[in-house]
Structures are given as C-alpha cells and as structure tokens.
Amino acid sequence: MTEAGTEVRRPGGAIAKRELPFFWICDTSGSMNGQNIQSVNFAIREAIPEMRSEERSYPYVRLMLRLIEFSTGARWVQREPVGLDAFKWQDLIVREGGETDTGLALSMVASELDVPPLSEGHLAPILVLISDGLPTDLEAYDAGLRAIDALSAGRKATRIAVAIGQDASIESLRRFATVEPVRAEAIDLAPIIAAIATRSMRVVSESKVEGDRVLEAELQRRQTRRVLTWDGSPQEGEDSW
Amino acid sequence: MNLLRPGQVVSTERSHIACNVVSLIRGGGQGEVYLATMEGRPVAIKWYYPDYLPSDPNLRERLRRAAGAGAPGPRFLWPLEIAVAEGVPSFGYVMPVRDPHLVEAAEVFGADDPPSLRLTARYGFELANNFRHLHARGFCYADINDRNVFVDPATGDVAICDNDNVDVNGTPSAILGTPRFRAPEVALGHAFPSATSDLHSLAVMLFVALVRHHPFDGAAVTAATLDAAAVREHFERRPIFIFDPDDDSNRPLPRHVNPLAIWPLLPGEVRRLFIRAFTEGLRDPSNGRVTEGEWRGAMLRLHDSFYNCERCGAENFFDFESSSNPCFNCRNVPERVLRICIDRETVVLNGDTTISAHHVDAHARYDLAQIVGAVEPHPTLANVWGLKNLGRHAWHAQRDGTRTEIAPGRSVRIVPGTQIDFGSRVGAIQQ
Numbered sequence: 001m002t003e004a005g006t007e008v009r010r011p012g013g014a015i016a017k018r019e020l021p022f023f024w025i026c027d028t029s030g031s032m033n034g035q036n037i038q039s040v041n042f043a044i045r046e047a048i049p050e051m052r053s054e055e056r057s058y059p060y061v062r063l064m065l066r067l068i069e070f071s072t073g074a075r076w077v078q079r080e081p082v083g084l085d086a087f088k089w090q091d092l093i094v095r096e097g098g099e100t101d102t103g104l105a106l107s108m109v110a111s112e113l114d115v116p117p118l119s120e121g122h123l124a125p126i127l128v129l130i131s132d133g134l135p136t137d138l139e140a141y142d143a144g145l146r147a148i149d150a151l152s153a154g155r156k157a158t159r160i161a162v163a164i165g166q167d168a169s170i171e172s173l174r175r176f177a178t179v180e181p182v183r184a185e186a187i188d189l190a191p192i193i194a195a196i197a198t199r200s201m202r203v204v205s206e207s208k209v210e211g212d213r214v215l216e217a218e219l220q221r222r223q224t225r226r227v228l229t230w231d232g233s234p235q236e237g238e239d240s241w
Numbered sequence: 242m243n244l245l246r247p248g249q250v251v252s253t254e255r256s257h258i259a260c261n262v263v264s265l266i267r268g269g270g271q272g273e274v275y276l277a278t279m280e281g282r283p284v285a286i287k288w289y290y291p292d293y294l295p296s297d298p299n300l301r302e303r304l305r306r307a308a309g310a311g312a313p314g315p316r317f318l319w320p321l322e323i324a325v326a327e328g329v330p331s332f333g334y335v336m337p338v339r340d341p342h343l344v345e346a347a348e349v350f351g352a353d354d355p356p357s358l359r360l361t362a363r364y365g366f367e368l369a370n371n372f373r374h375l376h377a378r379g380f381c382y383a384d385i386n387d388r389n390v391f392v393d394p395a396t397g398d399v400a401i402c403d404n405d406n407v408d409v410n411g412t413p414s415a416i417l418g419t420p421r422f423r424a425p426e427v428a429l430g431h432a433f434p435s436a437t438s439d440l441h442s443l444a445v446m447l448f449v450a451l452v453r454h455h456p457f458d459g460a461a462v463t464a465a466t467l468d469a470a471a472v473r474e475h476f477e478r479r480p481i482f483i484f485d486p487d488d489d490s491n492r493p494l495p496r497h498v499n500p501l502a503i504w505p506l507l508p509g510e511v512r513r514l515f516i517r518a519f520t521e522g523l524r525d526p527s528n529g530r531v532t533e534g535e536w537r538g539a540m541l542r543l544h545d546s547f548y549n550c551e552r553c554g555a556e557n558f559f560d561f562e563s564s565s566n567p568c569f570n571c572r573n574v575p576e577r578v579l580r581i582c583i584d585r586e587t588v589v590l591n592g593d594t595t596i597s598a599h600h601v602d603a604h605a606r607y608d609l610a611q612i613v614g615a616v617e618p619h620p621t622l623a624n625v626w627g628l629k630n631l632g633r634h635a636w637h638a639q640r641d642g643t644r645t646e647i648a649p650g651r652s653v654r655i656v657p658g659t660q661i662d663f664g665s666r667v668g669a670i671q672q
Contacts, residue, residue, distance in 0.1 A: 008357070008549070008554055008555065008556055009553065009554070009555035009556065009570045010355055010357070010358060010555070010556050011502045011503050011506050011556075011569045011570075012355070012452075012453055012498060012499040012502045012503045013353075013498050013499065013502075014353040015351055015353075015453050015454065015499060016454060016458070016496055016497050016498070016499065018467060056345075056347070056348045056351065056352075057345055057347045057348060057351075057388055058347065058351075059347055059348075059350070059351020059352075060351075060455065060458075115465050115466075118465075118466075120465055121462065121463075121464065121465065121467055122465075122466060122467065123466075123467050123468070124466055124467070124468035124469065125466075152465060152466050153465075153466045156466045156468040202270070217290075217292060217293075
C-alpha cells in the first residue's frame with residue numbers, strides 16, 4: 001500500500017520559454033503635456049495586469065519589456081529587459097518645450113534588436129510607438145527606420161503606432177508601422193492600449209499576415225467607438241443600402 | 242467595443258425565447274461573450290463582430306446544424322440556438338455558461354507548478370473521450386488547442402468551448418486551426434481541417450500536457466528570430482518529432498528539462514503511441530494517426546498506473562512492461578505494490594484510489610466521475626486498508642474459500658489473494 005506524502009514531487013519543472021521582446025516607445029515632448037501624457041500613464045499602468053493574465057495563456061512565451069521615451073533626445077527608462085512579474089510602471093513626465101526626436105529613439109531601439117542582447121530563438125518582437133506629433137528629426141527618423149529594417153528581428157517585428165490627437169502625422173507613423181496606425185483621443189487611449197497589449201501576444205503565434213490583420217481589425221473597432229461627426233461636405237453613394 | 246448592452250433583450254431565432262443580457266464576460270477575435278438569462282436560467286451568448294461575418298460565410302448554417310444535432314456530450318458548451326436582435330447588426334448564439342472555477346488548459350498545464358500526473362492523465366482521458374464522441378457523430382472540431390479547452394483544476398475534468406467552429410466532417414472550413422496545433426496537411430494547404438487533422442491536434446495537446454513541452458521544439462528549430470513563418474515551418478509544415486527513433490536531428494536541447502526528464506518515465510505504451518502519432522501520423526493522415534479510442538484506453542491505463550512513492554511520496558507512473566519501476570525522485574524500487582486486476586485492466590492501489598463504473602461493469606460508459614469504490618483506511622486499525630463499496634449493488638469477496646457479501650457502504654480488506662465479484666466483472670487483488 002502506498003500513500004500520498006505531504007510534499008509531492010513531480011518529474012520535470014517549469015516549461016522552457018522563449019523571449020518575446022516588447023518595446024514601449026513613448027513620446028514625452030512638450031505637446032504631450034497634460035491630458036495626453038496622463039492618459040498614456042493611465043493606459044499602460046492598467047494594461048500591465050491584463051498582459052500578465054494573457055501571458056498565462058502562452059506558457060512558452062516570456063514577455064520581456066523595455067521602455068524608451070523621447071522628446072529632445074531620447075532616454076531609456078527601462079533598457080534592461082524585465083519580465084511582467086517584476087515590471088513596475090513609473091509615470092512618464094513631459095519635458096517642457098521638448099522636441100519630438102522619434103528617429104533617435106528608433107535608432108536606440110534598433111541597437112537592442114540584435115542577438116545579443118536578444119536571446120537566440122526569441123519570438124518576433126513587438127514595438128509600440130505612441131506619439132502626438134510629427135518627428136522633428138526627419139533625417140534621423142529615416143535613419144532610425146533603416147536601422148530597424150537592417151536587422152532580422154526588426155523586419156520580423158510587429159510594429160504598432162498610436163497617434164494621439166489630430167496633430168500626429170499618420171503618414172510618418174505608417175512608415176514605421178506594420179499595421180494601420182490607430183488615431184485616438186487621449187480619452188479613448190486605455191482600451192486601445194489594452195487591446196494592443198493583450199492581442200499582440202496572439203499575433204506572434206499566428207502568421208504575420210493573418211495575425212496583423214486580426215490585430216488591425218481589433219484596433220479599428222476600438223477606434224470607431226468615438227462619436228460620429230459630419231463636417232457638412234457631401235458624401236458619395238446611395239442614401240440607403 | 243460593446244455589441245450588446247446590459248438590460249438589452251435578444252431573441253432566439255427559432256423558438257423566439259427572450260434572453261436578457263446581463264454583462265460582458267469577455268471579448269475575443271470573432272466577437273464578444275455575454276452573460277444573459279433565458280427563462281430565468283443563466284446562459285452565455287456569443288455575439289459576432291459585424292466585420293467578422295464576411296470571412297466566415299457558412300457560420301450561420303453551421304451553427305444551425307450544430308444546434309439542431311445537439312451536443313455530443315455534457316462537457317461541450319454547445320450552441321443551443323442562434324440569437325438575433327432587432328436593430329442590432331450581426332447575430333450570435335446561446336450556449337450554456339461555463340463554470341467559473343474552470344481554467345484554460347494552457348494555463349493549467351503551463352503553470353510553473355504543474356498539476357498532478359493523475360490529474361493530467363484524467364485530462365488526457367477526458368479529451369480523447371469527448372473528441373471521440375464528437376467525431377463519432379460525424380463532426381470535426383477544426384481548432385483543437387489549449388485555449389479552447391477548460392479544465393477543472395481539482396479533477397482534470399474538461400469543458401470544451403468555442404464549438405462554433407464545429408462542422409460536419411468533410412465540409413470546407415473558414416477556420417484553419419491554431420498555430421502549433423495545426424496538422425501538416427492543413428498548414429501546407431493540402432486539406433481542410435477534418436476529424437483526422439483533429440487527431441493530430443489532440444496528440445499535440447496530450448504531449449504538451451504530459452511532457453510539458455512541444456513535440457517539435459528541439460535542436461532543429463534554429464531560427465534566431467522565431468517569427469510566425471518559422472513557427473509554421475518547424476511546428477506545422479515540416480515537423481520532426483523530438484524523439485523520432487529514426488531521425489535524431491531535432492532532439493531536445495539541454496535546457497529543455499521537461500522532455501529530458503519526463504519522456505523516459507512514461508510507460509512504454511504511451512511512448513509508442515506518441516512515436517506513431519508524430520512519425521507515421523505526420524506522413525499518413527488517413528491511417529497513420531492514433532485514434533481517439535487508442536488514446537482513451539492508453540490514458541485510462543495511465544491514470545490507473547499512477548503511484549505515490551512509499552518512501553518520499555513523489556508521483557510516478559508504474560510501467561507494467563518494466564521489470565522495476567524506481568521512483569524518479571528517490572530511486573526507491575517499489576516491491577510489493579498492491580493492485581487490483583479486473584479482466585485486462587490493472588489499477589494500482591494508492592491511499593486515495595477510486596474505482597469507476599467502467600472498471601467493474603463491461604457495459605458502463607467511460608465516466609471517471611461515476612465512482613463505485615474507493616480505497617479508505619480502516620476506521621480504527623492502523624495500516625489496514627479497505628476498498629469501500631460506493632455503488633448501489635452488493636459485491637462478493639472471496640479469500641481462502643470464504644465468501645463474504647460487501648453491501649453498499651461496507652469495505653473489503655485489501656489483502657493479496659482476495660477476489661472481488663463486482664457483478665459483471667471479477668477483480669483480483671495482487672501484489
């Protein structure tokens with residue numbers, strides 16, 4: 001007769017995981033002051049526990065976060081990648097009168113997309129760029145995009161851009177993003193960031209085209225929650241369908 | 242985005258029963274799931290995003306077929322009826338509510354602290370048994386993966402969700418399965434999902450739960466950036482089993498501790514089935530795969546072969562093909578393990594082992610929750626154990642020529658040489 005002991009041992013251990021590099025790339029230029037930056041702080045803070053819960057559905061994934069901010073110049077807030085369990089969000093602060101050196105930030109991100117610092121066999125990275133303006137360093141912006149595209153991990157990355165407010169240049173963000181950039185008012189940001197944060201883990205396990213399309217549809221749906229407006233100009237097509 | 246709002250009334254399409262929406266449960270890739278009440282009972286309603294519908298033109302017809310045919314068993318959260326609402330775009334369907342204490346299979350078996358081997362074997366049995374019921378009715382699930390199955394973390398019992406993908410086997414499908422679980426012929430575009438591609442996904446599910454590693458993730462997966470294209474190539478289109486006896490190019494890496502530790506401990510029968518599923522089964526979808534019935538039998542035997550080491554308490558499987566079964570943890574070799582042999586089945590007797598109806602009755606359904614006997618300690622005597630009759634009929638025990646009736650509620654002492662006549666089957670306690 002055998003009987004269960006108090007401390008039960010089982011063969012094996014934790015599941016072997018692959019690193020999923022995740023970059024928050026956040027605009028802290030002067031124009032982000034006030035509601036914009038506060039809504040970013042709120043949205044990401046709220047998304048972190050949702051990401052933790054989502055990660056449990058992907059046992060072979062270990063999401064590793066990095067965070068960079070840019071205004072006049074760019075600065076790593078979190079350069080050493082950190083797991084979701086240990087990640088602590090610290091509110092971003094706007095630099096008054098700061099420019100929008102998006103390009104410099106992208107070059108700095110590119111420097112982290114090589115192996116190492118990424119581990120061998122990592123999953124395709126996720127890059128999330130949040131900005132409310134036009135890059136002021138246009139040449140550096142081109143260079144930053146080239147630097148990312150020069151790396152395998154950069155080309156394979158899912159690149160998402162969120163444009164806050166009406167001044168952000170969708171055109172320039174489109175050059176960065178692999179899915180159609182999302183435009184959002186500060187008040188709409190939280191559900192969009194939550195969707196990005198949780199759906200993106202699914203994207204890495206699906207085919208790029210399929211996965212990006214699903215994410216894009218999800219983000220567009222979030223975007224269309226806003227009230228409809230009409231500027232009075234005539235519209236094409238029949239009045240009923 | 243909220244497709245429905247609390248308090249809103251939607252109606253079932255055929256029987257015109259009103260359902261009151263209570264709250265949003267969760268959003269997904271295709272739609273949102275709401276809690277609602279229908280004639281006072283709680284139900285769940287999945288409502289589709291209008292922009293999802295064009296990509297899945299057969300959806301409505303498929304749901305009608307499934308609802309009309311009825312659930313293959315109680316573990317399926319099956320579509321009951323299509324739901325519609327005036328002035329609301331798109332539509333949905335009504336299904337039973339998922340018990341809130343159930344947890345996604347990916348989360349249960351992916352946890353750093355894994356569930357017990359016995360629970361895992363029970364889960365394996367429930368998976369195989371339930372998909373067998375589904376396939377026996379001529380259906381194909383099309384998207385078996387560890388996020389569509391929910392597990393009772395106390396028992397290993399399952400609930401099978403997302404049955405809106407289910408269609409009659411052989412019907413071309415808009416659903417092409419989930420990465421890492423997709424069969425090669427589907428990933429290569431040679432075939433639509435089918436009952437045989439389901440068998441591949443089932444084998445992957447069982448391996449992931451038991452061995453806690455993906456069967457194709459080994460040394461040959463060399464991409465520096467494992468993007469979705471590389472996943473598809475290594476895990477779906479051209480997979481090589483990490484324990485393929487004829488191809489050692491994709492063996493586990495040293496850091497893959499689970500397959501290295503767990504695979505050698507699995508009973509020979511289970512290892513042979515996995516080898517067949519992931520060698521012949523990859524090449525020959527129609528005839529090479531392990532069937533649900535084979536998995537069901539193997540998982541039942543695995544469930545019954547579980548033992549806790551008498552010295553250190555660690556969990557082990559007892560391999561009846563092997564001459565000795567040292568404990569994986571303390572290397573103690575169990576010498577006098579008690580077991581009950583009923584026809585061709587053998588159940589190792591632990592302090593908490595239960596006997597189910599299918600063990601003692603050749604005509605009973607396979608239902609591990611239908612318990613008819615349990616090992617229990619003697620109420621007063623130390624080191625004396627009995628098998629308690631929890632069924633409705635008396636047993637008859639025989640030892641040394643003495644025959645004793647064991648009425649329901651009574652126990653028979655567990656001692657080698659005892660024969661127990663359960664009614665339609667006879668068991669013998671051995672060591």
